[in-house]
Amino acid sequence: MKSLTDMQDLVALCKRRGVVFQSSEIYGGINACWDYGPLGVEMKNNVKQLWWRSMVDRDDVEGLDAAILMHPRVWEASGHVAGFSDPLVDCKKCKQRFREDKIPDENRKSKKCPNCSGELTEPRMFNLMFKTFMGPVEEDAAVVYLRPETAQGIYVNFLNVASSSRQKIPFGIAQIGKAFRNEITPGNFIFRTREFEQMEMQFFVKPGEDEKWFEYWKEQRLKWHLANGIRKEKLRFHEHRDGELAHYAKKAYDIEYEFPFGWQECEGIHNRTDFDLGRHQEYSKKKQEYYDEPTKERYIPYIVETSAGCDRTLLVTLADAFRQEEDRVFLALHPNVSAYKVAVFPLMKKPELMSVAEKVYDEIRKKYRATFDESGSIGKRYYRQDEIGTPFCVTIDFDTVEKGVLTVRNRDTKVQEKLDASKVLEYLTDQISSWKLTV
Ligand code: GAP
16 A cells, blocks of 8 residues: 655546646636635535634634734734745746745855756845735725735734633634735645635733743644644654744744655744734734733733644645555545545435435435445445545445345445444444544
8 A cells, every 4th residue: 555655646636536626727727826626625624623623612712713904014013024025036047936045055055046057146035925905096005915824813803802702811812714925936736825724823821931831732733633643653843943933933843744745844833922912012002911910910921823724734634645555546534524424325226225325315414424426336436435535435235225234334444344224323423433544
């Protein structure tokens, strides 16, 4: 059994089966933008749900959904207008464009193109924020930005949430939403795109307690990825050294995943100190302090942030689940992530089989997202479900009509079990809730 070695195998599967399509494909596509198809949107929603439930189903975290467009001063305060830039170099010969910090050291020193050895231009700083105009007039005064991170929507609402929810520090605010970056070198499918979704949580703590909470969230976030069935040996922490640290961070760790194209960041955990609220206080001239009733202290809270890309987490999940055997390709997805949990097949299109199969299907659908397939051989139908990661297939045959016995087939082991039709929901519930990665 082989894991994913060539991203193209996954890209092709995603297109073929309606997981991810190139955006605006009939017009030749638009670079670094992707559309989620019928199965992809289910999987992505599942990832978001899993994140939301694990973050917000706690007493100390509240949810939020802030607007994408914010007051332009927000991005001055956050440091994005001045500093959210990448150094850009162009090859004078082949015209290819690179991020200077991402090309090999020898090319940076020799100023030679990694592609054709042509001469590279001097680096120019390129701001990654997308600009647009608010209102009918396209003038500088009307410039607004598409947010490059969801975090700032949380910071500017810190006091609103604290006072309306009556939360006491330490507490967090979680948000899922779109973010936009005019990336210079997007690529690797949905890994680095120009429009993407983030799942961010900002945890507000008393200064001095930040390091303890940083360690806590670092561990929690790794556990979450493991609970979603990602292989342990494919995940690791990477600590940001001095040169890598973002302008706001005192300490930062990435959770990295080993993709076929190398170890890459999937999520960041950052100790942002009081930088963000301090800056918003300075720029808005509105106090961002928290009053701690028991100790009668006033302070600007420190922030521990967990920031995951939703698209990137889905890519990790799909890449990690990809398996190839001699006779099939399958996605060993956690049932919590797969688009369908169960597929129901009548052995043939005969009316007596169809009516029983439809009854079983309706029963299962009360609890699980399921699909019905009556076309082609059973083998082909298994193959179709394997490829999209459906963990269980239920086949209705003449034994079901005559004796009330049906067959459940397990995606990972290919093992088929006969059981009483009246027990099928109980059996599936047990299997789905106890699912562990075994392949
Ligand atoms: N608020 C902090 C922040 O935005 P970041 O490391 O720039 O930190 C956090 O981004 C996460 O967002 C990344 O770990 C990644 O999963 C996701 N992300 C960032 N840029 C992305 C892009 N261009 N395409 C897809 N996901 C991206």
